[in-house]
Amino acid sequence: MFKQAVLIAALSAAIAGPQSAGAAQDYPSRPVTMVVPFAAGGPTDIVARSLAEAMRKPLGQTVVVENLGGAGGTLGTGRVARAAGDGYTLLLMHIGFSTAPALYRKLQYDPIKDFEPVGLAVDVPMTMIARHDFPASSFGEFLSYVRAHKKTLSMANAGIGSASHLCGLLFLSAIDTDVQTIPYKGTAPAMNDMLGKQVDFMCDQTTNTSGQIKADKVKAYAVTAMTRIASLPQLPTMDEAGLKGFEVGIWHGLWAPKGTPKPVIDKLVNAMQAALNDPAFKQRMSDLGAQVEPSGRATPQALDAHVKSEIQKWGPLIRKAGIYAD
The missing domain is CATH 3.40.190.150 (Bordetella uptake gene, domain 1)
Structure with missing residues (x-):
């Protein structure tokens, strides 16, 4: 019985092998x-x-x-x-x-x-953005304002574990400050509330923020890369703007x-x-x-x-x- 089972398994493997190889060779067929x-x-x-x-x-x-x-x-x-x-x-x-x-x-x-x-x-680098009427004009002023008004400010993110959440977590840790964080079910609703001035600021990917920045619908302060990016050359890096070594x-x-x-x-x-x-x-x-x-x-x-x-x-x-x- 044992020998028969081994023989069946060997035959099955021999048959499956060529079929698997053939399927890989024809990939993708749909x-x-x-x-x-x-x-x-x-x-x-x-x-x-x-x-x-x-x-x-x-x-x-x-x-x-x-x-x-x-x-x-x-x-x-x-x-x-x-x-x-x-x-x-x-x-x-x-x-x-x-x-x-x-x-x-x-x-x-x-x-x-x-x-x-x-x-x-x-x-994809991140950008630090805020509602269009946020008081600070530069990244340095933004840092000072966040630290001084931490009890009244809110920071949006696209949900726990999202890129914006991770960037925000690192940012608050870097400046040793806590603010109210508001998780959303995705980037789109977070951005909608940012445009509606219902939240104060957010750190999010350039793939999501570039259009809003170029359309002057949000206030942008810095990028999280170590060098400026070609599509948003006016924005300094966080490192050059005062938050040394910050990169996401x-x-x-x-x-x-x-x-x-x-x-x-x-x-x-x-x-x-x-x-x-x-x-x-x-x-x-x-x-x-x-x-x-x-x-x-x-x-x-x-x-x-x-x-x-x-x-x-x-x-x-x-x-x-x-x-x-x-």
Whole structure:
């Protein structure tokens, strides 16, 4: 009986092997879904839709963006973790991928064990913005005003674990000040209340704030990169404006579910690298203040190493702040 079971298992593996190889060779034979674990219209969604369009030609198939927001991005991320490892369901996620283990006590997936990394895509700096009638005129005045009026000011963010939340957390820690923080269910409603002057200030990605800044609908003070960005050259860096060493970049990466065959991952890597070198994609990202990652960073090895280092970086900070999401 034992020998018969071993023989059946061996035959099954022999049959499945060529079929799996054939499936990888034919990949993709139908549209690919790229899950964005946030609402449509937000900064991560903007990156995803631009990347999906740029990957269409090198993949030879349409890449459909599916928004599945909720629980700080963990809902959509968990959906991809449970998806079939066939290359037809991908995840475009940002820095929150590496902060979730410290933020959520009952995370339904393991960011290292449940995914196959494809590569880093873009890095997006943040901007410190305030309602249009905020009293301060410069970043130095902004710092002084926040410290002096901390009991009456409110800082918006797109929810616990969001990029704006993480930037705000670092900012308040850097200036050793606490203000009322107001979490929203996404960047869009937070920005709407900012435009409506119902909240005072917010730190958010250039992909979401550039349009409002250029339209003079909000007051902008500084960027979180270490060098000024071409799309918003009038804004100083926080470092040069007085908050020495302050830097926050919201990186975005692409993943597939665990078990996705290596030949499929290789095709995705090649398609993503081609997309990152597409002139239209690079221009779109430049207009939004985002930095496209070089090919050497758009690899599974680079993304895997980066995620592990980011988990080590953010975990202690989040635990020290005592911030948890159920």
